[in-house]
Amino acid sequence: MAKKLGVGVIGCGNISKAYFSLAPLFRGIEMRACADIDMDAAKARAKEFKLRAETVEGLLKAGDIDIIVNLTVPAVHYEVSKQILDAGKHVYSEKPFVLSVKEGLDLKKLAERDGLRIGSAPDTFLGGAHQ
DSSP: OOOOOOEEEOOOOOHHHHHHHHGGOOOOOEEEEEESHHHHHHHHHHHHTOOEEHHHHHHHHHHTOOOEOOSSSSSGGHHHHHHHHHHHHHEEOSSSSSSSSSHHHHHHHHHHHTTTTTOOOOOGSSSSSOO
């Protein structure tokens, strides 16, 4: 069997529960750790889902994490996603991906430079209700 990609999450608010709950449905990934600027929030989610709680800096440096899911508030999506790419990790961000086209193009350039992938939660345009 192929190696599972290690996943970490930055942002342990309400939406994180859905990500942690549904992650086991995907065979190619394994949730391993979570982080938040509020360490108590990270510890609570980690305990709930039997994960490792990390500081944001610790998660960015973690050797067993390949992808980081950015579940922070939209105002810092660009900044956090850039930190993730600079740490050499793939990024998946909750929507909105960024707040400007310039920010999106900047992240695209950084990802391409280092052979990394970036992605974002889809808009509801192609969601189940519209299908």
